[in-house]
Amino acid sequence: MKILLAGGAGYIGSHTAVELLNAGLEVVIVDNYCNSSPVAIERIEEITGKKVEAFEADIKDKEKVFEIMKQTKPDCVIHFAGLKAVGESVQLPLKYYRNNIDTTITLLECMEELGIKNFVFSSSATVYGEENDIPYVETMRRLSCSNPYGWTKYMMEQILEDAAKADSELSVVLLRYFNPIGAHESGRIGEDPQGIPNNLMPYIAQVAVGRRDHLTIFGNDYETKDGTCRRDYIHVMDLANGHLKAVLYADQHKGVEVFNLGTGNPFSVLEIVHAFENANGIEIKYEFGEKRAGDLPEFWANADKAKEVLGWEANRTIEEMCRDTWNWQKNNPNGYNN
Ligand code: NAD
Ligand code: UD1
Numbered sequence: 001m002k003i004l005l006a007g008g009a010g011y012i013g014s015h016t017a018v019e020l021l022n023a024g025l026e027v028v029i030v031d032n033y034c035n036s037s038p039v040a041i042e043r044i045e046e047i048t049g050k051k052v053e054a055f056e057a058d059i060k061d062k063e064k065v066f067e068i069m070k071q072t073k074p075d076c077v078i079h080f081a082g083l084k085a086v087g088e089s090v091q092l093p094l095k096y097y098r099n100n101i102d103t104t105i106t107l108l109e110c111m112e113e114l115g116i117k118n119f120v121f122s123s124s125a126t127v128y129g130e131e132n133d134i135p136y137v138e139t140m141r142r143l144s145c146s147n148p149y150g151w152t153k154y155m156m157e158q159i160l161e162d163a164a165k166a167d168s169e170l171s172v173v174l175l176r177y178f179n180p181i182g183a184h185e186s187g188r189i190g191e192d193p194q195g196i197p198n199n200l201m202p203y204i205a206q207v208a209v210g211r212r213d214h215l216t217i218f219g220n221d222y223e224t225k226d227g228t229c230r231r232d233y234i235h236v237m238d239l240a241n242g243h244l245k246a247v248l249y250a251d252q253h254k255g256v257e258v259f260n261l262g263t264g265n266p267f268s269v270l271e272i273v274h275a276f277e278n279a280n281g282i283e284i285k286y287e288f289g290e291k292r293a294g295d296l297p298e299f300w301a302n303a304d305k306a307k308e309v310l311g312w313e314a315n316r317t318i319e320e321m322c323r324d325t326w327n328w329q330k331n332n333p334n335g336y337n338n
Contacts, residue, residue, distance in 0.1 A: 002026040003247055004074035006059050006107060007081030009036040011191040012122065012177070012236060014044055015184055016078065019240035020247070021048040028053040028072045030065065031081070035194060037336035043188045059103040066110045076118035076247050077107055082152070085198055086294065089149035100152035101159070108163050118250040120173045120243060123157055125232075125262070125299060126150040127176065135302040138176075138258045146294035157258075164256045171254050173246040178232035178262030178301050180239050182321040183328035190328030191236075192335030200272060201233070201321075205329035208282050215284060217269050219291035224298055228269035232262040232300035235316035235324070245310040262301025263314040272318070279322035 003020055005013050008029035017027045029041060029052055041054045053072055057064040059081045082100045089096040128136045129143025145151045157174055164170045181201040183190030197203040206212045220227040242261040273284050306312045
């Protein structure tokens with residue numbers, strides 16, 4: 001089976017490529033490297049000892065994407081090619097709507113014209129919005145998002161549902177990720193954010209490696225057990241395995257299916273800081289700061305459906321997530337720009 005990974009050079013895409021290749025599937029990567037490096041492709045090939053068909057292209061460029069799909073004939077498309085910086089999406093909403101929605105429609109149109117029927121989509125827990133009870137269950141409605149990035153995910157889920165309603169042959173799997181962290185155990189691929197990291201774990205890793213002086217913890221008077229926010233952190237290789245299961249599922253089913261990919265066990269910001277310190281024997285300097293606009297006190301997944309239907313479960317521990325993050329960061333202090 002051959003899988004086309006749109007945005008496959010990025011953080012989650014590169015780890016998924018390794019997982020798919022190790023399972024014996026063929027991988028095609030299409031990326032414009034707007035938030036990644038072609039070095040990731042070499043590293044994927046190095047880890048797996050297998051060849052990746054890689055193309056540099058913007059997924060919004062329909063002519064190019066059509067030619068690549070026609071030439072490579074994938075059985076399934078996984079769409080990772082989104083912009084994901086929440087703060088930037090508030091400043092530049094049109095850039096986010098253009099990129100995230102246009103890429104989705106372009107992929108669907110090319111697939112329709114070429115008779116490719118299986119689609120796996122990188123969605124987010126953010127589509128549960130601000131009003132749902134926790135833990136989040138797939139049967140809950142999508143509710144209002146706090147930023148344009150979140151709305152793009154909300155809208156793309158709707159577009160995919162409508163496309164599947166209109167084409168009974170289409171199989172769409174919506175994967176709602178919780179908080180992916182960690183790296184491949186080899187330390188050869190990992191998360192390489194441009195500029196100042198927005199997310200917690202890359203920030204901690206850059207403090208550990210000396211690129212940042214200290215972590216600012218956003219708020220310590222939330223109504224949680226230690227006053228800091230709680231999230232459902234999931235090892236990126238467990239997440240990658242979820243994509244393998246989703247691709248196999250899509251091949252056997254029609255219509256739309258939604259899965260949460262999380263562990264079901266939340267950790268607070270302070271617990272993550274201490275877990276990183278204990279796993280790696282490094283002190284992380286931190287200060288408490290103001291709350292970040294749009295942050296929810298806590299949320300986590302009900303991950304039962306993925307277990308029952310896909311036979312998937314996250315099984316790596318928080319220690320492994322912290323150890324593998326550090327293994328990547330200490331061996332690649334400047335990410336792929338070594
Ligand atoms: P990433 O930025 O590392 O990967 C995205 C990749 O897509 C990058 O390689 C980028 O260069 C590429 N890309 C973006 N727009 C493109 C375009 N128009 N044409 C070609 N390539 C393009 O991000 P990631 O963390 O790997 O996330 C992958 C997907 O998962 C994204 O859609 C993101 O919104 C979603 N997601 C991520 C998280 C997270 O915490 N990392 C959580 C929920 C959902
Ligand atoms: C954020 C996004 C979410 C997106 C997800 C993955 C917001 C409001 N939400 O989720 O839409 O899907 O990233 O890309 O941005 N924290 C600190 N200090 C830091 C960084 C983070 O204290 O320097 C705290 C945050 O307040 C939060 C926790 O760490 O409580 C996790 O933050 P982060 O990694 O950004 O993930 P989310 O906020 O869950």
